[in-house]
Amino acid sequence: MMNSLLITLIKIFQVCRRGWLRLRGISEAELHDRRVVTGKSWEDFCENLKAAGAALVYPGAPRDPAQQAEGIRYLSRLTRAALEAFVEYGDSQYPVFRRTVHETIKMGADNPDNHYLNAQISGQFEYRITGRRNSIHYFGLFTQNGNYGTTGGLAPCGKLEDGELKIGPDGSFEVILSHRPRGENWLKIEEDTSLLMVRQTYLDREREEPVDLHIEAIGAAGMAGAISPQQIDEGLKTAGLFVAGAPLLFAKWAKGFQQHSNRLPMFDPAISNAAGGDATITYYHSHWKLGPDECLLIHAHPPVCDTWNFQLNNYWMESLDYRYHRICLNSHTARSNLDGTITVVVAHRDPGFPNWIQTAGHHEGTMCWRWYRPASPPPAELATQVLPFSELYRHLHATS
Numbered sequence: 001m002m003n004s005l006l007i008t009l010i011k012i013f014q015v016c017r018r019g020w021l022r023l024r025g026i027s028e029a030e031l032h033d034r035r036v037v038t039g040k041s042w043e044d045f046c047e048n049l050k051a052a053g054a055a056l057v058y059p060g061a062p063r064d065p066a067q068q069a070e071g072i073r074y075l076s077r078l079t080r081a082a083l084e085a086f087v088e089y090g091d092s093q094y095p096v097f098r099r100t101v102h103e104t105i106k107m108g109a110d111n112p113d114n115h116y117l118n119a120q121i122s123g124q125f126e127y128r129i130t131g132r133r134n135s136i137h138y139f140g141l142f143t144q145n146g147n148y149g150t151t152g153g154l155a156p157c158g159k160l161e162d163g164e165l166k167i168g169p170d171g172s173f174e175v176i177l178s179h180r181p182r183g184e185n186w187l188k189i190e191e192d193t194s195l196l197m198v199r200q201t202y203l204d205r206e207r208e209e210p211v212d213l214h215i216e217a218i219g220a221a222g223m224a225g226a227i228s229p230q231q232i233d234e235g236l237k238t239a240g241l242f243v244a245g246a247p248l249l250f251a252k253w254a255k256g257f258q259q260h261s262n263r264l265p266m267f268d269p270a271i272s273n274a275a276g277g278d279a280t281i282t283y284y285h286s287h288w289k290l291g292p293d294e295c296l297l298i299h300a301h302p303p304v305c306d307t308w309n310f311q312l313n314n315y316w317m318e319s320l321d322y323r324y325h326r327i328c329l330n331s332h333t334a335r336s337n338l339d340g341t342i343t344v345v346v347a348h349r350d351p352g353f354p355n356w357i358q359t360a361g362h363h364e365g366t367m368c369w370r371w372y373r374p375a376s377p378p379p380a381e382l383a384t385q386v387l388p389f390s391e392l393y394r395h396l397h398a399t400s
Contacts, residue, residue: 032230041233048240049079055247055316060255062315062364074316077105078246082239085120090235092122094224095215097198106318108250108275109285109368112328113309115210117198123191125217127177133167134209138201138306138372141175144276145192156273158188161280176218199278201372203307203332249275250317254366257287262296264369264382282371282378288312288346289364295347295392299383302342304375307331310344312357313366325360343396351392 035041055061056071081100089096101107101116110116115136121127121143133139143157160175166184167173176183179190196215202208267283277283288296302308309330312320320327334342335354346357346367359365371378387395 029230032228032233035233036229041236045236045240048244049075051244052078052247055251058248058251058255060258061251067315067364070314070318071316074106074318075243075247077318078107078243079239081105081107082242085118086239086242087232087235090120090231090238091224092120092194093125093217093220093222095119095121095127095196095217097213097215103321103323107246109311109313109317109366110319111201111309111368111370112311112319112322113202113205113330115200115202117200117213119196119198119215121177121189121193121196121215123179123189123193125220126179126182126189127196127215127217129175129177129187129213129215131173131175131211131213133162133165133171133173134211136200136208136210137203138162138199139165139211140199140278141187142197142199142278143177143187143189143193144195144197145190146194156276156279157190157193159279160185160187197276201307203330247316253285254287254315254317257285257366261287261289262386263384264298264367266378266380280373282374284369284382286367287315287364288367290346290348290359290386291363292348293389294386295345295351295389297385297387297392297395298342298344298346298369299385300342300344300369301340301379302331303371303378305378306372308369308371310357310369311367312346312359312362313368314362315365317366320358320360320362320365325358326356327358327360329355329357345392345396347389347392349389351389353392353396 035044052075055075056068057063061071062068084098085100089098097117097119099116100118101110101114129141139162141160143159145155145157158177164185165173165175173185174183175185175187177187177189177196179188198211198213200210264284264286267285269277269279269282272281272283273279290296298310300308307330309328311328314320322328329344334344336342342355343353344355344357345351345353346359348359348363350356369382
């Protein structure tokens with residue numbers, strides 16, 4: 001309700017601004033020209049980058065040199081992602097799929113089992129996606145309104161998952177994005193739609209192949225790649241708001257997670273949905289902190305679901321480096337107990353037991369557990385226990 005009110009107020013402000021410009025005899029195009037020529041576009045962008053540093057000193061944030069260094073790198077990664085998304089590939093008339101989040105750009109507990117693709121789109125156009133399904137375990141298309149840098153957040157709009165998708169015998173398919181239903185495979189967009197998000201989830205990253213995808217605006221006019229002052233001005237503004245807004249959002253989350261450190265309660269679905277989370281996934285977010293000789297045990301009884309996974313992040317909610325460390329598990333890679341339950345061991349060194357998650361040189365951070373499309377309501381909280389490393393062997397054998 002509050003987000004809807006804020007979005008409405010912003011729209012009213014934009015209408016009033018356009019009216020003020022008309023009274024002064026200035027067009028939107030002329031305003032963008034002036035901002036670019038005078039350097040105001042770049043100045044405002046740099047001010048937003050400066051403001052992003054507030055996340056590094058937000059209450060609860062770690063202040064030791066190593067974690068602050070990671071925080072600065074985090075902001076630099078978000079800057080790179082924002083410039084690619086909103087300036088380099090920000091033309092919604094000629095959208096391009098790209099990996100905004102990957103091995104070296106991370107945010108919001110990015111899932112190491114996911115292959116993320118995004119394209120900047122607009123409710124002003126309709127779009128056609130063509131592709132080939134291939135072998136990756138899960139594939140879903142999601143349209144989102146707004147972005148992390150706006151008061152409305154990243155609100156869900158439409159979704160089309162592979163179980164609903166009509167696919168040809170050769171694995172090919174076509175999807176139409178429009179305001180009203182159209183075609184065999186339809187994905188809804190609205191006036192405020194700004195982002196097409198593609199989620200693909202691996203069970204076995206080494207064996208599965210992601211979906212091949214191409215997107216185009218239907219009836220696109222003009223010349224692809226032609227730059228206008230308006231595109232640069234608006235692109236830099238959106239990029240700056242993103243870099244300033246996203247880390248502050250997740251800094252607030254991380255601060256809140258410290259209230260239940262080393263526990264895993266269910267995360268509020270309304271909050272995760274507003275931040276671009278998948279509404280079919282049940283999330284458990286929290287903070288973890290371990291001494292040099294401590295370990296964290298997580299015990300879970302998986303409900304009937306499509307799959308599940310667990311991951312460890314740094315404090316800034318970036319997944320730890322899964323290129324070099326085993327920092328996540330899923331239903332395919334984990335080993336179950338004899339009774340079908342799962343025991344995960346988070347420890348600084350190898351305990352000699354299955355399902356070890358490495359802390360990768362960190363002593364605190366955030367963590368996330370996901371149940372994908374559970375068939376029944378999952379528990380409100382997962383069982384956790386902090387133990388001295390020396391007692392781990394005895395404990396696990398006593399409970400096995």
